[in-house]
Amino acid sequence: MATLELVGIRKSFGAAGVLHGIDLSVADGEMVVIVGASGCGKSTLLRIVAGLETPTAGRVLIDGRDVTPLEPAERDIAMVFQNYALYPHMSVFDNMAYGLRIRRVPRAEIRRRVEETAALLGISALLDRRPRQLSGGQRQRVAMGRAIVREPRLFLFDEPLSNLDAKLRVQMRAEIRRLQKRLGVTSLFVTHDQIEAMTLGDRLVVMHEGRAAQIATPMEVWARPADTFVAGFIGSPAMNFLAARLAEEGRAAALAAGPVLRFADGPRPGAEGRRLVVGIRPEHVEARAGPEALPLAVDLAEPLGSETVLHGHLPGGESLTARLPGGLAPQAGEVLPLLLPAEALHVFDAETGRRLDPLEGMARR
Amino acid sequence: MRALAEDGAGEAAAQAGRRRRAALWAHGWLALGVLVFALPIWITLVGSTHDAGTIGRGEVPLLPGSHAVENYATAWAEGGGRFRTTAAAAMLWNSALMALLIAAGKIAISLLSAYAVVFFSFPGRMAFFWMIFVTLMLPVEVRIIPTFQVMVDLSLINTMAGLVVPLVASATATLLFRQFFLTIPDEYVEAAKMDGAGPLRFFRDVVVPLSVTNIAALFVILFIYGWNQYLWPLLVVNDRSLETIVVGLSKMIGTGDAQNEWNTIMATAVLAMLPPVAVVVLMQRWFVRGLTETEK
Ligand SMILES: Nc1ncnc2c1ncn2[C@@H]1O[C@H](COP(=O)(O)OP(=O)(O)OP(=O)(O)O)[C@@H](O)[C@H]1O
Ligand SMILES: [Mg+2]
Numbered sequence: 167m168a169t170l171e172l173v174g175i176r177k178s179f180g181a182a183g184v185l186h187g188i189d190l191s192v193a194d195g196e197m198v199v200i201v202g203a204s205g206c207g208k209s210t211l212l213r214i215v216a217g218l219e220t221p222t223a224g225r226v227l228i229d230g231r232d233v234t235p236l237e238p239a240e241r242d243i244a245m246v247f248q249n250y251a252l253y254p255h256m257s258v259f260d261n262m263a264y265g266l267r268i269r270r271v272p273r274a275e276i277r278r279r280v281e282e283t284a285a286l287l288g289i290s291a292l293l294d295r296r297p298r299q300l301s302g303g304q305r306q307r308v309a310m311g312r313a314i315v316r317e318p319r320l321f322l323f324d325e326p327l328s329n330l331d332a333k334l335r336v337q338m339r340a341e342i343r344r345l346q347k348r349l350g351v352t353s354l355f356v357t358h359d360q361i362e363a364m365t366l367g368d369r370l371v372v373m374h375e376g377r378a379a380q381i382a383t384p385m386e387v388w389a390r391p392a393d394t395f396v397a398g399f400i401g402s403p404a405m406n407f408l409a410a411r412l413a414e415e416g417r418a419a420a421l422a423a424g425p426v427l428r429f430a431d432g433p434r435p436g437a438e439g440r441r442l443v444v445g446i447r448p449e450h451v452e453a454r455a456g457p458e459a460l461p462l463a464v465d466l467a468e469p470l471g472s473e474t475v476l477h478g479h480l481p482g483g484e485s486l487t488a489r490l491p492g493g494l495a496p497q498a499g500e501v502l503p504l505l506l507p508a509e510a511l512h513v514f515d516a517e518t519g520r521r522l523d524p525l526e527g528m529a530r531r
Numbered sequence: 532m533r534a535l536a537e538d539g540a541g542e543a544a545a546q547a548g549r550r551r552r553a554a555l556w557a558h559g560w561l562a563l564g565v566l567v568f569a570l571p572i573w574i575t576l577v578g579s580t581h582d583a584g585t586i587g588r589g590e591v592p593l594l595p596g597s598h599a600v601e602n603y604a605t606a607w608a609e610g611g612g613r614f615r616t617t618a619a620a621a622m623l624w625n626s627a628l629m630a631l632l633i634a635a636g637k638i639a640i641s642l643l644s645a646y647a648v649v650f651f652s653f654p655g656r657m658a659f660f661w662m663i664f665v666t667l668m669l670p671v672e673v674r675i676i677p678t679f680q681v682m683v684d685l686s687l688i689n690t691m692a693g694l695v696v697p698l699v700a701s702a703t704a705t706l707l708f709r710q711f712f713l714t715i716p717d718e719y720v721e722a723a724k725m726d727g728a729g730p731l732r733f734f735r736d737v738v739v740p741l742s743v744t745n746i747a748a749l750f751v752i753l754f755i756y757g758w759n760q761y762l763w764p765l766l767v768v769n770d771r772s773l774e775t776i777v778v779g780l781s782k783m784i785g786t787g788d789a790q791n792e793w794n795t796i797m798a799t800a801v802l803a804m805l806p807p808v809a810v811v812v813l814m815q816r817w818f819v820r821g822l823t824e825t826e827k
Contacts, residue, residue: 239727251718265726
């Protein structure tokens with residue numbers, strides 16, 4: 167059990183910069199999920215923590231001790247690989263015991279620990295089998311077992327669930343969460359699946375092109391995304407973005423599509439006419455007429471029973487997605503009035519993409 | 532309708548007939564092939580059971596004679612031919628030892644060099660790889676004079692070491708292992724690093740066990756390669772006690788100014804065939820697997 171701290175981690179492969187300064191501190195027993203699009207450097211970051219890759223700059227501290235120059239084996243970290251990396255010629259028992267044997271743990275102790283871990287994971291009956299004789303889910307468990315049995319200070323997971331089918335994935339997700347809580351081992355978990363991220367993490371690191379776009383709890387990331395990338399990445403269907411300008415001395419946004427929406431929580435900083443991006447999640451859009459309603463020309467309606475997902479466009483050509491209660495069944499080509507409730511708006515600066523919060527002291531919350 | 536059905540039946544029968552003829556044809560050719568390969572062996576086998584005079588008179592008997600026991604006993608214990616060559620027992624031992632050492636040495640060295648080339652990055656890695664590769668173009672026969680000189684300088688003439696060492700470095704096996712090692716996923720290496728296994732430990736616990744089928748297949752090929760060596764042993768050994776059976780066998784056959792003891796020669800030839808056959812049969816299971824699949 168340990169704390170982990172990353173200080174200004176940078177990494178380039180030749181001329182190509184992959185990580186551009188990541189700072190993160192993980193508390194003892196915390197599960198932090200690193201999420202981001204493919205190629206944004208998640209695995210690279212994890213491998214730097216593991217010691218399999220050397221950072222170009224920056225430091226990795228475990229329990230306050232700088233481990234940057236140490237070999238992977240000296241860091242006391244266990245890693246679960248995407249393809250499990252179980253040795254094909256060894257039995258499940260030997261796979262799990264290998265790390266302990268190298269560390270010269272006494273034989274009886276190895277047996278005890280492996281058997282205990284196997285029982286914990288429900289794989290006691292498989293100990294004599296070869297990895298080839300196991301299903302994907304069982305291999306996954308063995309890979310976890312190999313990490314757990316070492317009793318490391320830190321767990322690293324690199325997309326361990328991506329090779330499983332959807333149902334098993336849900337099941338293993340819950341199991342990993344349960345085990346991690348129970349063992350209380352500080353963990354980093356890499357995924358590109360936002361549901362996995364939201365359900366597993368105590369906190370998320372949303373990565374974007376080698377930077378941490380936001381580091382916060384899942385609910386915080388969902389409710390107050392730090393920029394348009396995070397806002398669009400977390401949530402499904404993705405958040406709608408509409409071009410707007412600051413109006414009424416910062417108290418409202420004038421949408422390019424027409425209506426002027428007054429902010430519910432106070433004025434935003436900036437000159438009149440400052441270019442904004444207003445975001446709203448599809449589930450917050452309401453199908454009601456009103457003075458500020460937007461006419462949505464429906465392109466596609468997806469009735470899902472409990473809800474209907476509408477894809478359409480506004481007069482200016484901007485597209486918008488709405489999740490409306492089921493039963494509503496507009497046809498493609500129909501024009502529907504939609505309201506964007508003021509409490510549900512997210513305001514971003516159009517240039518930087520950063521979130522704009524109400525001015526200090528003037529917020530009504 | 533009926534006519535059509537009958538037509539169909541006739542068609543099927545004709546097809547079956549054609550297929551049978553094709554099968555007969557193929558089997559006929561195969562049988563002929565077997566005959567071409569097997570006949571010389573059969574003649575050798577039969578020849579080793581007659582007395583010296585029979586073949587000497589120019590007869591080629593096709594049925595076994597009655598002198599098997601004494602021929603094999605002579606060949607095994609005394610040798611034969613014009614000058615009473617070395618006994619087959621000693622030559623078999625020399626050949627077996629040489630072939631075994633060559634096969635084992637080649638495998639050990641090429642495993643290690645392929646491991647170095649694939650899993651480590653050190654300065655000049657590719658240069659070393661190409662140096663190994665280039666030796667493919669220099670078989671023993673091409674470099675035989677300098678090699679002989681080196682062996683003389685090292686005073687390894689007439690020793691088992693002199694017999695084996697120049698034949699041990701093997702580009703072919705190194706290349707084969709390199710290709711195989713390249714297919715070992717990086718994640719195994721990384722998992723081993725996390726587990727705390729050093730390079731030699733990883734080599735011993737993961738790389739070698741994963742290569743067993745390849746090793747077995749190569750062992751068979753290399754054992755036979757070693758067993759069949761002729762030119763180098765002929766040059767480097769003139770001490771009768773170190774004679775290998777392939778060389779010894781050829782020395783038993785005279786130049787024609789005296790009667791050859793064909794019965795003993797053929798018995799020795801049969802004995803010379805046995806160890807390679809035994810190796811192939813014993814390793815067959817592994818051998819075939821190693822050529823067709825990998826343990827992954
Ligand atoms: N050894 C390497 N040499 C050169 N470039 C590399 C190397 N490893 C990774 N990269 C590059 O670094 C970038 C980030 O890679 P990384 O594997 O960290 O992405 P990722 O976020 O894990 O993506 P994914 O979700 O697809 O696994 C990629 O553009 C990749 O091409
Ligand atoms: Mg990755």
